[in-house]
Amino acid sequence: xxxxxxxxxxxxxxxxxxxxxxxxxxxxxxxxxxxxxxxxxxxxxxxxxxxxxxxxxxxxxxxxxxxxxxxxxxxxxxxxxxxxxxxxxxxxxxxxxxxxxxxxxxxxxxxxxxxxxxxxxxxxxxxxxxxxxxxxxxxxxxxxxxxxxxxxxxxxxxxxxxxxxxxxxxxxxxxxxxxxxxxxxxxxxxxxxxxxxxxxxxxxxxxxxxxxxxxxxxxxxxxxxxxxxxxxxxxxxxxxxxxxxxxxxxxxxxxxxxxxxxxxxxxxxxxxxxxxxxxxxxxxxxxxxxxxxxxxxxxxxxxxxxxxxxxxxxxxxxxxxxxxxxxxxxxxxxxxxxxxxx
Amino acid sequence: xxxxxxxxxxxxxxxxxxxxxxxxxxxxxxxxxxxxxxxxxxxxxxxxxxxxxxxxxxxxxxxxxxxxxxxxxxxxxxxxxxxxxxxxxxxxxxxxxxxxxxxxxxxxxxxxxxxxxxxxxxxxxxxxxxxxxxxxxxxxxxxxxxxxxxxxxxxxxxxxxxxxxxxxxxxxxxxxxxxxxxxxxxxxxxxxxxxxxxxxxxxxxxxxxxxxxxxxxxxxxxxxxxxxxxxxxxxxxxxxxxxxxxxxxxxxxxxxxxxxxxxxxxxxxxxxxxxxxxxxxxxxxxxxxxxxxxxxxxxxxxxxxxxxxxxxxxxxxxxxxxxx
Numbered sequence: 001x002x003x004x005x006x007x008x009x010x011x012x013x014x015x016x017x018x019x020x021x022x023x024x025x026x027x028x029x030x031x032x033x034x035x036x037x038x039x040x041x042x043x044x045x046x047x048x049x050x051x052x053x054x055x056x057x058x059x060x061x062x063x064x065x066x067x068x069x070x071x072x073x074x075x076x077x078x079x080x081x082x083x084x085x086x087x088x089x090x091x092x093x094x095x096x097x098x099x100x101x102x103x104x105x106x107x108x109x110x111x112x113x114x115x116x117x118x119x120x121x122x123x124x125x126x127x128x129x130x131x132x133x134x135x136x137x138x139x140x141x142x143x144x145x146x147x148x149x150x151x152x153x154x155x156x157x158x159x160x161x162x163x164x165x166x167x168x169x170x171x172x173x174x175x176x177x178x179x180x181x182x183x184x185x186x187x188x189x190x191x192x193x194x195x196x197x198x199x200x201x202x203x204x205x206x207x208x209x210x211x212x213x214x215x216x217x218x219x220x221x222x223x224x225x226x227x228x229x230x231x232x233x234x235x236x237x238x239x240x241x242x243x244x245x246x247x248x249x250x251x252x253x254x255x256x257x258x259x260x261x262x263x264x265x266x267x268x269x270x271x272x273x274x275x276x277x278x279x280x281x282x283x284x285x286x287x288x289x290x291x292x293x294x295x296x297x298x299x300x301x302x303x304x305x306x307x308x309x310x311x312x313x314x315x316x317x318x319x320x321x322x323x324x325x326x327x328x329x330x331x332x333x334x335x336x337x338x339x340x341x342x
Numbered sequence: 343x344x345x346x347x348x349x350x351x352x353x354x355x356x357x358x359x360x361x362x363x364x365x366x367x368x369x370x371x372x373x374x375x376x377x378x379x380x381x382x383x384x385x386x387x388x389x390x391x392x393x394x395x396x397x398x399x400x401x402x403x404x405x406x407x408x409x410x411x412x413x414x415x416x417x418x419x420x421x422x423x424x425x426x427x428x429x430x431x432x433x434x435x436x437x438x439x440x441x442x443x444x445x446x447x448x449x450x451x452x453x454x455x456x457x458x459x460x461x462x463x464x465x466x467x468x469x470x471x472x473x474x475x476x477x478x479x480x481x482x483x484x485x486x487x488x489x490x491x492x493x494x495x496x497x498x499x500x501x502x503x504x505x506x507x508x509x510x511x512x513x514x515x516x517x518x519x520x521x522x523x524x525x526x527x528x529x530x531x532x533x534x535x536x537x538x539x540x541x542x543x544x545x546x547x548x549x550x551x552x553x554x555x556x557x558x559x560x561x562x563x564x565x566x567x568x569x570x571x572x573x574x575x576x577x578x579x580x581x582x583x584x585x586x587x588x589x590x591x592x593x594x595x596x597x598x599x600x601x602x603x604x605x606x607x608x609x610x611x612x613x614x615x616x617x618x619x620x621x622x623x624x625x626x627x628x629x630x631x632x633x634x635x636x637x638x639x640x641x642x643x644x645x646x647x648x649x650x651x652x653x654x655x656x657x658x659x660x661x662x663x664x665x666x
Binding site for chain 2: 065069071086158191197200208
């Protein structure tokens with residue numbers, strides 16, 4: 001509502017500047033409001049920009065206020081769609097007035113980045129990462145690290161763990177993975193957008209974690225893949241459940257999506273999928289849409305957009321370092337979009 | 343008012359005067375309204391925070407203030423490490439900023455040559471205009487590495503016998519947080535102190551000189567002694583800002599909710615945890631606890647200010663009061 005009331009004077013103002021001809025079009029344009037996750041913001045804003053060329057009668061306004069806010073606002077129906085980096089909990093979903101659909105859009109991954117002399121290519125498995133983040137493995141030349149990295153000279157330095165201090169979907173994917181490989185992590189720390197970290201320092205945002213890892217010799221932390229690629233950070237290869245060490249790439253994430261078990265309601269975690277070439281620390285991001293749309297005109301436009309996003313929009317994902325949905329998942333998502341009534 | 347009423351009874355004032363009085367009344371009421379709106383704002387803020395935090399208030403009660411665990415997953419939430427972090431980082435900031443700011447203000451008003459005063463003042467005010475996120479990034483990439491490589495090892499070897507300077511050095515730490523706050527509050531304390539020192543009457547100085555005081559004695563007794571109360575007010579203004587500083591502090595303090603004696607250990611502040619976790623807080627109790635953190639911050643700020651006012655009443659003498 002807030003954004004709406006802000007936008008009306010804006011539209012009116014632009015109408016004054018653009019003259020009567022354009023003003024008519026501006027007032028006829030429908031505005032669809034959304035709010036939520038920050039992680040997919042770049043791809044969503046690209047989609048909204050491109051979609052104007054497809055259908056100029058509708059305009060999207062997306063506020064990247066965070067997944068918590070996105071879930072709250074769609075539950076309160078103050079926005080037309082929400083967005084979240086984690087699937088909604090059963091408790092939150094139960095608060096929805098009507099059936100709320102999860103529409104997966106793109107996937108991203110977390111990478112383990114580090115600061116070692118010369119930054120050699122490291123290989124690690126899940127239990128090792130858990131014990132590093134538990135504060136149990138404290139030296140770089142620990143036998144478990146040395147054994148997985150033959151030929152790499154690991155220094156006798158302390159490992160300094162850096163994690164995100166702000167609540168984020170990136171953290172959710174990370175602890176989701178750690179929980180999936182370790183019962184101990186699951187019971188002592190658990191899953192969440194913020195957790196009670198057993199060890200380490202907190203940095204704000206990807207840039208805060210990357211900044212501290214870069215500055216502190218011997219530091220290790222996790223950042224989003226897109227951020228690591230753009231800033232050319234060293235990324236460890238991680239052992240997947242098939243036993244292969246896999247580099248985090250868009251292909252290995254799409255492979256993870258293709259082999260992950262995706263339930264009927266699309267609320268899934270895709271860490272540790274069975275695929276041979278799948279990178280194990282990845283997660284999806286979702287749009288949240290009501291199955292029964294109150295406003296018929298808006299509902300129609302929203303469905304048209306969702307179809308376009310899944311059919312055409314997915315091809316823009318890779319240029320922004322997101323992994324697109326594989327064809328099999330896309331088909332299922334399109335089927336689901338068909339069930340939206342308006 | 344009573345006097346004025348008595349006068350009107352005796353003799354009706356000329357029409358023009360009545361009109362002006364009516365204008366005065368309007369002016370008085372309007373300004374009273376604006377003044378009251380400050381109270382209303384504070385009360386509303388307090389009410390909204392209390393309303394938002396009722397779930398957490400109900401669930402944790404007073405334990406919230408004493409709890410030192412912050413676990414959003416199991417919803418065991420306590421504010422003590424954040425209260426500790428806020429108070430300690432602000433105290434460090436004041437310890438550094440107060441001598442620096444007052445010395446600068448004294449130089450600017452008493453000692454600096456005329457041509458230097460204006461440009462120097464301008465620079466100090468420019469420092470206040472640096473956005474805190476910029477200062478925070480500078481903190482991560484420039485200040486923290488320098489502290490880790492140079493200042494902290496030096497402190498550790500020199501004062502390592504104190505528990506304050508023991509333990510591993512990461513760079514990001516309570517001390518780094520305090521230093522960045524100090525940088526942010528120096529401009530405000532300096533500007534206000536300078537205005538106060540300027541308003542010390544010239545007669546004060548002349549009288550002291552006439553008694554044969556040296557320049558140092560004039561500054562210490564006639565100027566600083568006279569302006570003591572006002573300078574204290576300037577410090578309080580700085581403290582208010584220090585308690586609420588968020589972004590830059592978050593970037594260098596290490597964001598770890600723990601209570602450690604060492605200033606090299608990372609800490610966390612009330613304002614930082616709200617900024618960090620509010621957007622992604624999905625459960626009701628968790629969100630409510632963050633509201634309560636806000637309520638605690640408001641409470642801490644009020645308490646510290648009241649304590650400072652009491653301190654001023656007890657130890658402050660007569661003299662110039664702060665202008666703003």
